[in-house]
Amino acid sequence: MSGDCDPLTSDREAAIDAGATARTATAGAHWHMLYASVRGAAHRRNGLPNQDAVRISRTGPGLVLALADGHGSATSFRSQQGARLAVAVALQVAARWPELPTASHHKRRAEDDWPKELVRGWQAVVDARLGRRPFTAAELHPLEPSARQRLERNPRLAWGSTLLSVILTPSSILYLQLGDGDLLVVDDNGQVNRPLPADPRLLGNETTSLCAPEAWREARVYCQTLVAAPPALILAATDGYANAFRDDAGFRQVASDLWVMLRDEGQATVQAQLAGWLNETSAQGSGDDISVGILWREAT
Amino acid sequence: MHQLLTLGSQLPTAAGPCTIERFLGGGGQGEVYQVSVASQPPSALKWYFPQQATADQRQALQTLIRKGPPGPGFLWPLELIEAPQTPGFGYLMPLREPRFHGIVDLMKRRIEPDFRALTLAGLHLSQAFLALHAKGLCYRDISFGNVFLDPDSGAIAICDNDNVTIDGSDPGGILGTPRFIAPEVVRGEARPGTQTDLFSLAVLLFYLFHIHHPLEGRQEAEIKCFDLPAMTRLYGTDPCFIFDPADDRNRPVPGLHDNAIAHWGIYPEFLREHFTRGFTSGLRDPQARIRESEWRLALARLLDGIHYCGQCGAENFHDPAAGSAGTCWSCGQPLRLPWRLRLADALGGAPSRYPVLLNHDTRLYAHHLDPDRRYDFVTPLAEVNRHPSDPNRWGLKNLGPDKWVITGADGQLRDVEPGRSAGLVSGLRIDFGPLRGVLEG
Numbered sequence: 001m002s003g004d005c006d007p008l009t010s011d012r013e014a015a016i017d018a019g020a021t022a023r024t025a026t027a028g029a030h031w032h033m034l035y036a037s038v039r040g041a042a043h044r045r046n047g048l049p050n051q052d053a054v055r056i057s058r059t060g061p062g063l064v065l066a067l068a069d070g071h072g073s074a075t076s077f078r079s080q081q082g083a084r085l086a087v088a089v090a091l092q093v094a095a096r097w098p099e100l101p102t103a104s105h106h107k108r109r110a111e112d113d114w115p116k117e118l119v120r121g122w123q124a125v126v127d128a129r130l131g132r133r134p135f136t137a138a139e140l141h142p143l144e145p146s147a148r149q150r151l152e153r154n155p156r157l158a159w160g161s162t163l164l165s166v167i168l169t170p171s172s173i174l175y176l177q178l179g180d181g182d183l184l185v186v187d188d189n190g191q192v193n194r195p196l197p198a199d200p201r202l203l204g205n206e207t208t209s210l211c212a213p214e215a216w217r218e219a220r221v222y223c224q225t226l227v228a229a230p231p232a233l234i235l236a237a238t239d240g241y242a243n244a245f246r247d248d249a250g251f252r253q254v255a256s257d258l259w260v261m262l263r264d265e266g267q268a269t270v271q272a273q274l275a276g277w278l279n280e281t282s283a284q285g286s287g288d289d290i291s292v293g294i295l296w297r298e299a300t
Numbered sequence: 301m302h303q304l305l306t307l308g309s310q311l312p313t314a315a316g317p318c319t320i321e322r323f324l325g326g327g328g329q330g331e332v333y334q335v336s337v338a339s340q341p342p343s344a345l346k347w348y349f350p351q352q353a354t355a356d357q358r359q360a361l362q363t364l365i366r367k368g369p370p371g372p373g374f375l376w377p378l379e380l381i382e383a384p385q386t387p388g389f390g391y392l393m394p395l396r397e398p399r400f401h402g403i404v405d406l407m408k409r410r411i412e413p414d415f416r417a418l419t420l421a422g423l424h425l426s427q428a429f430l431a432l433h434a435k436g437l438c439y440r441d442i443s444f445g446n447v448f449l450d451p452d453s454g455a456i457a458i459c460d461n462d463n464v465t466i467d468g469s470d471p472g473g474i475l476g477t478p479r480f481i482a483p484e485v486v487r488g489e490a491r492p493g494t495q496t497d498l499f500s501l502a503v504l505l506f507y508l509f510h511i512h513h514p515l516e517g518r519q520e521a522e523i524k525c526f527d528l529p530a531m532t533r534l535y536g537t538d539p540c541f542i543f544d545p546a547d548d549r550n551r552p553v554p555g556l557h558d559n560a561i562a563h564w565g566i567y568p569e570f571l572r573e574h575f576t577r578g579f580t581s582g583l584r585d586p587q588a589r590i591r592e593s594e595w596r597l598a599l600a601r602l603l604d605g606i607h608y609c610g611q612c613g614a615e616n617f618h619d620p621a622a623g624s625a626g627t628c629w630s631c632g633q634p635l636r637l638p639w640r641l642r643l644a645d646a647l648g649g650a651p652s653r654y655p656v657l658l659n660h661d662t663r664l665y666a667h668h669l670d671p672d673r674r675y676d677f678v679t680p681l682a683e684v685n686r687h688p689s690d691p692n693r694w695g696l697k698n699l700g701p702d703k704w705v706i707t708g709a710d711g712q713l714r715d716v717e718p719g720r721s722a723g724l725v726s727g728l729r730i731d732f733g734p735l736r737g738v739l740e741g
Contacts, residue, residue, distance in 0.1 A: 096525045103349075104328025111404075111445070112479060113526035121524070185301065193301050213555070217408045225326060227303045227349050 031063060031168065032262070034271045035293040038278040040240055042287030048072065052238045052291035053083040055090075060097035061106075061169040065293040066090035069181060069238040071160040071209065072289075075147045077139050082126065082159030086210055089121040090165045103172040107223035110167075110174040115219035118163060118176070122210045126159045156211035163210055164236045166295065172226055173234070178219040179207040182242050184255040186233040192252040195222040207239075233259040233296040241278070241292060244285020262296050304331045304347045304388075311345075311383045313337055313392060318345065318381075329462075334395060345381060346462065347390035361391055361462055371431035373424055373456045391462065396448060400457045403444030403504070407511055413451035415615040416606055420454025420677065422505050423599040427675060428458055429501050430592035433494050438467040440492035442500035443480045444507060467494045478531050479513055480504065483583055486536030495586035502578040502590055509567065512560035514579045517542035517550035521557070541579035543572070566629045568605060568619035570654075574598050596675065600667065604656040607638050620653050639684075639694070639724045639741040643668065646736045655740065658684050658696070658724065669700070669732040685721060695721030696730070705731040 039050035051070035056063065068086035070079025093114070100106050135158065140148060151157055162179025175183055175195045185193050199208075199220065208218035224231075235255045245251040262270050278290045302323035310317040315337045322334040330348040337343065348357065361377055369376035377391040405411045413421070425447065432439060439461075446460040482499035484490040506514040513520075515535060523530045540550035542557070543564055552560040564572065574590050581588040590598075605618035614630035618637060625635040640655035641664075656668060663680035666673035681700035687693035697720070698704055704716040707729040716722045722730055728739040 093525075096527065098527050102328060107328045108445075108478060109526070117524075117526060195301060214558075223326075223328070224301060225328060225349060229303075 031295050031297050032267050033063065033065070033293070033295050034267060034274065035065075035067075035291070036271075036274040036278055037291035038275055038282060038289065040287050040289040041279070041283040043289055045287075049080050050289045051080045051083055052240070052289040053087040054236075054238075054291040054293045055087045056293050056295065057091050057094075059091060059095040061094075061099065061167065063166075063168040063295065064091055064094035065164075065166040065234070065236055065295060066094075067164045067181065067236045067238060067291055067293050069162045069179070069240070069289070069291070071162075071207070073160075074143060075150060075157055076160040076211075078129075078158045079160050081129070082122075082161040082210070085125050085129075085159065086118075086122050086161045086163045089125065090118060090163060093117045093121060094165070094167050097167060097169070100169075103169075103223065103225040106169050106172045106174060107225075110176070110221050110223050114174070114176060114221060115178070115216035118165070118178070119210060119216040119219070122161075122163075123156060123215075126156050126211075129159075130155050154211060154213070160209045160211040162207055162238070166234055166236060166293075168295065173224045173230065175222045175224070176219055178215060179209050180239040182235075182237045182239070182251070184235045184237075184252060185231045186235070186255050186259045188229055188232050190232075190256050190259065192255050195224060196220050230297065233262070233294060236293045238289065238291045240282060240286045240288030240290040243288060244281045244290070258294065259296060262294075263298065302326065302331050302333070304349070305333055305345075305386070307333075311335075311381055311386065311390075313381060314379055315340065318343070318392070320345070327460075330390065335392070342395050343378070343392050344375070344395045345390050345392055347381075348388050350388055353388035357462070358389060360465060361389075363466070364461065364464055365391070367435065367437070369461075370435045370437065371428055373428045374432075374458050374461055376461050393461075396457050396459065397450075399450045399452070400448035400455075401451060403447050403449065403507065406449070406451075407444065407507070409511075411451040413449065413454065415617070416603065417449075417451055417454035418508055419599055419603045419606070421449040421456050422508050423596055423603065423675065424454065424456045425458075425501065425504065425508075426592045426595035426599060428456065429497060430596065432464070433467070433497065433592065436467055437464050438492065438494045438497050439464055439500075440497070441480075442497060442504055444504060447504065478535060481535065482586065483536050483539050484586065486532055490586075495589065498589040498591065499578075499582065499586070501592065501595070502575070502582065505595060506575055506579075509571075510560050510563040512552070512557060512563075514541055514543075514575065515539050515550070517552045517557060517560075519550045521553045539579075539583050541576065541583065543576065544580050545576065546580070566617060568602065568617050569621040570619075571598055571602055571617075600675065601654040604654060604668075607635070607657045607659055609633065610636055618655070618657055620655070639739060641696075641730075641737045642740055643735045643737045645671075646731060646734055651738065656737075658694075658739075660684060660686070660694075664696075668735075670734040672734065684724075687723075694724045696724060697721040702733060704733075707731070 033056040035054045035056050037050060037052045037054045051072045054067040056065045066087040068083035070083035072079055162181055164181045164183060165176045167174040177183060177196050183195055185195055242251045282290050305320045307320055309320050318335040318337040320333050320335055324332045324334055329352045330346050333345045334342050335345045361380055364377050365380060375393045375396060377393055379392045380389060381392060382389045401411045441463045448457040480500040480503050482496035485492055485496050503514060520534055540547055542550050542552050542560055578590045602617060606615050607618055609616055609628035609631060611633040612628060612631040614628055616628055616635055625637045627634055639658040641658055642651045642655045644651040662684045664682035665676055665680055667675045669681055683697050683699055685695055685697045698716050698718050701718055706714050706716055706722050709727050724739055726739060726741045730737045
């Protein structure tokens with residue numbers, strides 16, 4: 001992949017955090033989608049940008065949700081861009097997803113190829129950007145010698161980001177997680193589940209990342225074959241959201257509450273308030289950027 | 301996340317009602333639950349999605365249950381389960397023990413078995429597929445999604461056996477996992493069978509030993525989208541082994557395929573030759589593929605050639621084709637070989653080219669001392685031990701039921717009764733019965 005394939009233009013970058021709502025039919029149901037991303041309270045205080053990115057789009061086999069969290073550390077000084085590139089690449093990869101006859105085919109493609117395409121795509125555009133715009137003295141000046149050495153060994157670290165993605169196909173729902181963040185699923189009874197179990201490698205501020213040399217090995221994938229009713233709501237969030245809660249139960253309750261509100265009060269009401277709720281949560285909790293992407297369907 | 305059965309509900313089995321306890325996972329064909337029947341240990345129950353619960357699948361299951369498992373290591377269907385109020389059907393099978401991890405975990409380095417465990421896993425796999433094929437069955441869908449291993453012992457568990465069919469009987473059904481399918485199946489020229497299983501087995505073994513696919517080199521690195529035409533070209537119409545000595549179009553790319561580059565040179569020539577043959581002539585000619593018994597023999601030799609670096613302790617493989625002991629792959633220091641036992645047919649056959657290296661923890665099993673005995677890594681017949689009062693003296697202890705006869709440098713014959721040891725002395729001859737060995741050191 002060359003620099004010509006860079007999936008971002010300045011227009012698109014500006015649009016990514018704006019949030020959107022839409023309605024589409026796939027996976028045997030009519031799905032609504034909404035997303036929002038807010039700059040963390042601590043980031044505002046410290047003059048840091050929002051280093052998350054999120055997008056939901058109709059594409060390829062149905063719908064794709066992509067959400068990324070730039071590492072934001074001193075070494076990852078281009079991670080705002082890294083997160084946006086991750087989301088853009090995830091949409092590109094989903095747009096190329098072939099039509100496949102069965103859920104088994106989707107499962108195998110998701111497990112075998114999806115992580116590799118995402119990681120290679122992201123790494124290729126990052127490499128192209130580095131070629132076009134090498135690190136400047138101003139970017140490197142604040143870094144400790146050890147951090148500079150790490151960057152010399154792996155320049156992609158400057159763009160370091162996580163990635164969560166969900167693809168809805170007619171026969172299955174595919175979930176992918178690389179790095180920290182949360183994927184929650186709410187069923188018709190309001191029960192909240194995680195499609196991917198907790199990853200013991202994600203302790204404290206440690207996270208797996210798109211910038212690791214063989215990062216596709218770290219991606220975790222789950223394929224849910226659709227038989228009866230699909231989930232009522234799928235929520236993806238950067239770790240700033242869960243970290244704002246005292247415990248996991250409190251965070252999981254949010255997914256269930258959002259579903260009830262969406263069902264009872266409608267998409268427009270929730271969309272209008274979502275960014276405000278996230279700002280409030282960041283201010284009272286983690287102080288981190290918070291981004292969420294939500295796919296939900298009305299009860300049949 | 302389960303959709304088919306309700307937790308806590310019961311289904312009838314031959315041994316009484318089984319209770320659905322826990323959802324274990326879902327795939328493309330159905331969902332698997334942990335179930336318990338009366339006071340028996342828990343089992344696993346696979347329940348098919350409605351579109352997969354076909355009459356053909358039901359009949360195939362009944363055949364497999366009637367035939368029984370080909371050998372240990374198969375989590376084989378035990379009983380067909382149906383219930384009047386629950387649509388579809390499923391089957392009971394043994395529950396996979398927690399010690400078994402997916403090969404995917406190996407690929408992602410969530411488990412790091414040592415070379416001995418890896419080699420044993422490869423040997424057990426070859427043995428398992430030999431047993432399956434000997435029953436006239438073929439697996440059709442060998443991949444790392446349905447093979448599990450114990451990273452400590454190298455034991456294996458093979459799942460998803462409901463896709464097994466009688467060789468040549470299947471006009472439709474599952475085609476396999478794209479990366480593991482034989483090229484002629486990818487091209488649509490053949491159906492999965494025993495010969496295509498052999499290709500999949502070779503891919504799986506290459507994955508085990510290199511944590512990489514044998515056909516994924518430069519050609520794969522140039523693919524941006526793994527769509528059907530790209531996959532068909534790579535694995536079907538233009539497959540090229542990444543270490544093909546006569547074709548360098550598809551060499552592994554540094555930075556992308558480092559595992560393959562790092563591992564290839566660690567293994568002895570005879571193993572590399574097996575992979576080369578399997579993925580050059582074996583790509584084009586199904587009859588040229590390495591048979592399960594050939595893999596088993598090669599991997600038994602590989603196991604016998606493991607020894608430890610005296611500097612860093614890393615496991616190294618002795619290469620009989622190399623002129624010297626070589627250097628350690630891990631620390632780069634020169635290696636020194638331990639005592640070696642070179643076995644030969646007792647009736648005057650030539651000594652083996654492949655000695656058994658005698659490390660502090662080496663054990664000899666039935667197949668070492670009698671070529672007609674089965675491969676069995678449970679009951680050792682001999683082990684290296686240290687003299688109880690002189691730690692510099694080492695011996696080989698007779699753990700079997702039969703006495704050995706040793707011949708010293710002075711030509712004197714002596715018996716080594718069960719429970720006794722023969723001291724390790726260069727040139728010592730040990731008569732084990734069907735085979736005799738000479739110590740080198």
